[in-house]
Amino acid sequence: AQTIHQWPVAEIKAVGSPLSLGCTIKGKSSPNLYWYWQATGGTLQQLFYSITVGQVESVVQLNLSASRPKDDQFILSTEKLLLSHSGFYLCAWNRDSGNTLYFGEGSRLIVV
Amino acid sequence: QQQVRQSPQSLTVWEGETAILNCSYENSAFDYFPWYQQFPGEGPALLISILSVSDKKEDGRFTIFFNKREKKLSLHIADSQPGDSATYFCAASAVGSSGNKLIFGIGTLLSVKP
Numbered sequence: 655a656q657t658i659h660q661w662p663v664a665e666i667k668a669v670g671s672p673l674s675l676g677c678t679i680k681g682k683s684s685p686n687l688y689w690y691w692q693a694t695g696g697t698l699q700q701l702f703y704s705i706t707v708g709q710v711e712s713v714v715q716l717n718l719s720a721s722r723p724k725d726d727q728f729i730l731s732t733e734k735l736l737l738s739h740s741g742f743y744l745c746a747w748n749r750d751s752g753n754t755l756y757f758g759e760g761s762r763l764i765v766v
Numbered sequence: 767q768q769q770v771r772q773s774p775q776s777l778t779v780w781e782g783e784t785a786i787l788n789c790s791y792e793n794s795a796f797d798y799f800p801w802y803q804q805f806p807g808e809g810p811a812l813l814i815s816i817l818s819v820s821d822k823k824e825d826g827r828f829t830i831f832f833n834k835r836e837k838k839l840s841l842h843i844a845d846s847q848p849g850d851s852a853t854y855f856c857a858a859s860a861v862g863s864s865g866n867k868l869i870f871g872i873g874t875l876l877s878v879k880p
Contacts, residue, residue, distance in 0.1 A: 759808060762807070
Protein backbone atom coordinates (compact mmCIF):
# COMPACT_ATOMS: atom_id res chain seq x y z
CA ALA A 655 0.00 0.00 0.00
CA GLN A 656 1.13 3.51 -0.76
CA THR A 657 1.81 5.90 2.08
CA ILE A 658 2.47 9.61 1.92
CA HIS A 659 4.14 11.45 4.76
CA GLN A 660 4.62 15.18 5.23
CA TRP A 661 6.93 17.02 7.54
CA PRO A 662 6.89 19.02 9.70
CA VAL A 663 3.36 18.67 11.02
CA ALA A 664 3.28 22.33 12.03
CA GLU A 665 5.58 25.34 12.08
CA ILE A 666 5.47 28.86 13.44
CA LYS A 667 7.91 31.06 11.52
CA ALA A 668 8.81 34.73 11.42
CA VAL A 669 8.24 36.92 8.38
CA GLY A 670 11.39 36.96 6.27
CA SER A 671 12.66 33.62 7.51
CA PRO A 672 13.24 30.63 5.21
CA LEU A 673 10.96 27.62 4.94
CA SER A 674 11.27 24.04 3.84
CA LEU A 675 8.40 21.55 3.81
CA GLY A 676 8.84 17.97 2.76
CA CYS A 677 6.79 15.12 1.41
CA THR A 678 7.74 11.47 0.91
CA ILE A 679 5.70 8.78 -0.79
CA LYS A 680 6.40 5.10 -0.29
CA GLY A 681 5.08 2.12 -2.17
CA LYS A 682 4.67 3.79 -5.54
CA SER A 683 7.33 4.26 -8.17
CA SER A 684 7.34 7.33 -10.38
CA PRO A 685 4.23 8.98 -8.96
CA ASN A 686 2.97 12.35 -10.08
CA LEU A 687 3.44 14.67 -7.09
CA TYR A 688 1.64 17.89 -6.22
CA TRP A 689 1.73 20.72 -3.70
CA TYR A 690 -1.54 22.37 -2.69
CA TRP A 691 -2.17 25.32 -0.41
CA GLN A 692 -5.29 25.84 1.64
CA ALA A 693 -6.16 29.00 3.57
CA THR A 694 -8.09 28.47 6.78
CA GLY A 695 -11.63 27.58 5.76
CA GLY A 696 -10.68 27.89 2.11
CA THR A 697 -10.45 25.86 -1.04
CA LEU A 698 -7.48 23.89 -2.35
CA GLN A 699 -5.14 25.75 -4.65
CA GLN A 700 -2.61 23.77 -6.67
CA LEU A 701 0.88 25.29 -6.44
CA PHE A 702 3.22 22.88 -8.21
CA TYR A 703 3.25 19.50 -9.85
CA SER A 704 5.97 17.11 -10.90
CA ILE A 705 5.77 14.07 -13.14
CA THR A 706 9.40 13.02 -12.80
CA VAL A 707 12.61 13.62 -10.85
CA GLY A 708 14.12 17.02 -11.49
CA GLN A 709 11.07 18.41 -13.30
CA VAL A 710 8.65 20.76 -11.55
CA GLU A 711 5.90 22.87 -13.08
CA SER A 712 4.63 25.98 -11.35
CA VAL A 713 0.89 26.61 -11.38
CA VAL A 714 0.67 29.85 -9.39
CA GLN A 715 3.24 32.38 -8.30
CA LEU A 716 3.32 32.77 -4.54
CA ASN A 717 7.05 33.43 -3.98
CA LEU A 718 7.52 29.73 -3.34
CA SER A 719 9.60 27.13 -5.12
CA ALA A 720 9.50 23.37 -5.32
CA SER A 721 11.99 20.67 -6.13
CA ARG A 722 11.94 16.93 -6.67
CA PRO A 723 15.38 15.63 -5.71
CA LYS A 724 14.32 11.98 -5.60
CA ASP A 725 11.56 9.91 -7.17
CA ASP A 726 9.75 9.66 -3.84
CA GLN A 727 10.42 13.14 -2.45
CA PHE A 728 8.92 16.58 -3.08
CA ILE A 729 10.17 19.72 -1.32
CA LEU A 730 8.46 23.11 -1.01
CA SER A 731 10.58 26.06 0.04
CA THR A 732 11.12 29.79 0.10
CA GLU A 733 13.98 32.07 1.14
CA LYS A 734 11.71 34.69 2.72
CA LEU A 735 8.31 34.02 4.21
CA LEU A 736 5.42 36.45 3.91
CA LEU A 737 2.40 36.71 6.18
CA SER A 738 0.29 35.52 3.24
CA HIS A 739 2.13 32.19 3.25
CA SER A 740 0.25 31.12 6.35
CA GLY A 741 -2.03 28.17 5.76
CA PHE A 742 -2.22 24.44 5.32
CA TYR A 743 0.14 22.84 2.81
CA LEU A 744 -0.84 19.53 1.31
CA CYS A 745 1.20 17.12 -0.72
CA ALA A 746 -0.65 14.75 -3.03
CA TRP A 747 0.07 12.05 -5.57
CA ASN A 748 -1.62 10.17 -8.35
CA ARG A 749 -0.85 7.62 -11.04
CA ASP A 750 0.12 8.53 -14.59
CA SER A 751 -3.27 7.67 -15.98
CA GLY A 752 -5.35 8.53 -12.95
CA ASN A 753 -7.13 11.71 -11.98
CA THR A 754 -7.81 10.73 -8.38
CA LEU A 755 -5.55 12.58 -5.97
CA TYR A 756 -4.38 11.09 -2.70
CA PHE A 757 -3.42 13.66 -0.10
CA GLY A 758 -0.98 13.60 2.78
CA GLU A 759 -1.85 14.70 6.29
CA GLY A 760 -0.70 18.27 5.66
CA SER A 761 1.68 20.78 7.25
CA ARG A 762 0.23 23.74 9.13
CA LEU A 763 2.24 26.96 8.72
CA ILE A 764 1.74 30.10 10.77
CA VAL A 765 3.79 33.12 9.78
CA VAL A 766 4.07 35.86 12.41
CA GLN B 767 -13.89 33.03 -12.61
CA GLN B 768 -14.85 30.17 -10.38
CA GLN B 769 -15.06 27.04 -12.51
CA VAL B 770 -16.56 24.83 -9.80
CA ARG B 771 -19.22 26.27 -7.53
CA GLN B 772 -20.59 24.73 -4.38
CA SER B 773 -23.62 25.53 -2.27
CA PRO B 774 -24.47 25.97 0.46
CA GLN B 775 -21.24 27.11 2.10
CA SER B 776 -22.46 25.58 5.34
CA LEU B 777 -25.23 23.14 6.15
CA THR B 778 -26.64 21.83 9.42
CA VAL B 779 -28.82 18.74 9.56
CA TRP B 780 -30.09 16.49 12.32
CA GLU B 781 -28.83 12.98 12.79
CA GLY B 782 -30.76 10.63 10.52
CA GLU B 783 -31.67 13.28 7.94
CA THR B 784 -30.39 13.39 4.37
CA ALA B 785 -27.85 16.10 3.69
CA ILE B 786 -27.78 17.48 0.15
CA LEU B 787 -24.67 19.26 -1.09
CA ASN B 788 -24.74 20.98 -4.46
CA CYS B 789 -22.10 21.57 -7.09
CA SER B 790 -22.07 23.12 -10.55
CA TYR B 791 -19.37 23.66 -13.15
CA GLU B 792 -18.60 25.81 -16.16
CA ASN B 793 -16.31 23.79 -18.41
CA SER B 794 -18.07 21.32 -20.71
CA ALA B 795 -14.80 19.40 -21.05
CA PHE B 796 -14.97 18.29 -17.41
CA ASP B 797 -15.88 14.63 -17.21
CA TYR B 798 -14.56 13.42 -13.89
CA PHE B 799 -16.08 14.63 -10.61
CA PRO B 800 -14.71 13.46 -7.27
CA TRP B 801 -16.00 14.50 -3.87
CA TYR B 802 -13.48 14.82 -1.06
CA GLN B 803 -14.17 14.79 2.66
CA GLN B 804 -11.90 16.76 4.96
CA PHE B 805 -11.85 16.73 8.76
CA PRO B 806 -10.20 19.64 10.62
CA GLY B 807 -6.41 19.39 10.62
CA GLU B 808 -6.34 16.52 8.14
CA GLY B 809 -5.78 16.17 4.42
CA PRO B 810 -8.82 15.62 2.17
CA ALA B 811 -9.78 12.02 1.42
CA LEU B 812 -11.61 10.79 -1.64
CA LEU B 813 -15.19 9.93 -0.69
CA ILE B 814 -16.89 9.05 -3.98
CA SER B 815 -16.53 10.02 -7.63
CA ILE B 816 -18.49 9.90 -10.87
CA LEU B 817 -17.75 10.08 -14.57
CA SER B 818 -19.95 12.14 -16.85
CA VAL B 819 -21.19 9.03 -18.67
CA SER B 820 -23.20 8.15 -15.56
CA ASP B 821 -26.06 10.00 -13.93
CA LYS B 822 -25.87 8.31 -10.56
CA LYS B 823 -23.27 6.69 -8.36
CA GLU B 824 -23.93 5.07 -5.01
CA ASP B 825 -21.58 3.95 -2.26
CA GLY B 826 -23.33 3.04 0.94
CA ARG B 827 -24.99 6.14 2.37
CA PHE B 828 -23.36 8.42 -0.21
CA THR B 829 -24.94 9.05 -3.61
CA ILE B 830 -23.94 11.40 -6.41
CA PHE B 831 -26.65 12.60 -8.81
CA PHE B 832 -25.28 14.06 -12.04
CA ASN B 833 -27.03 16.20 -14.67
CA LYS B 834 -24.73 16.75 -17.62
CA ARG B 835 -27.14 18.99 -19.54
CA GLU B 836 -27.41 21.43 -16.64
CA LYS B 837 -23.78 20.96 -15.55
CA LYS B 838 -24.88 20.20 -12.03
CA LEU B 839 -24.30 17.46 -9.53
CA SER B 840 -25.19 16.83 -5.93
CA LEU B 841 -23.97 14.66 -3.12
CA HIS B 842 -26.64 13.09 -0.95
CA ILE B 843 -25.67 11.75 2.44
CA ALA B 844 -28.44 9.53 3.73
CA ASP B 845 -29.00 8.83 7.43
CA SER B 846 -26.46 11.51 8.37
CA GLN B 847 -24.31 10.77 11.40
CA PRO B 848 -22.38 13.17 13.68
CA GLY B 849 -19.21 11.54 12.36
CA ASP B 850 -20.08 12.88 8.90
CA SER B 851 -19.48 16.43 10.17
CA ALA B 852 -16.70 17.69 7.91
CA THR B 853 -16.00 19.90 4.92
CA TYR B 854 -16.93 18.41 1.55
CA PHE B 855 -15.21 19.52 -1.62
CA CYS B 856 -16.56 18.98 -5.09
CA ALA B 857 -13.88 18.86 -7.78
CA ALA B 858 -13.76 18.47 -11.53
CA SER B 859 -11.29 17.70 -14.28
CA ALA B 860 -11.01 16.32 -17.77
CA VAL B 861 -9.92 12.67 -17.76
CA GLY B 862 -6.40 12.31 -19.12
CA SER B 863 -5.51 15.98 -18.70
CA SER B 864 -1.82 16.38 -17.98
CA GLY B 865 -0.57 17.77 -14.69
CA ASN B 866 -3.85 16.92 -13.08
CA LYS B 867 -6.10 19.89 -13.74
CA LEU B 868 -8.34 19.03 -10.80
CA ILE B 869 -10.31 22.15 -9.90
CA PHE B 870 -11.83 22.32 -6.43
CA GLY B 871 -14.89 24.20 -5.24
CA ILE B 872 -14.86 26.27 -2.06
CA GLY B 873 -16.35 23.47 0.00
CA THR B 874 -19.46 22.91 2.07
CA LEU B 875 -19.08 22.69 5.84
CA LEU B 876 -21.52 20.06 7.07
CA SER B 877 -22.56 19.84 10.69
CA VAL B 878 -24.71 16.91 11.83
CA LYS B 879 -26.39 17.47 15.17
CA PRO B 880 -27.22 14.47 17.38
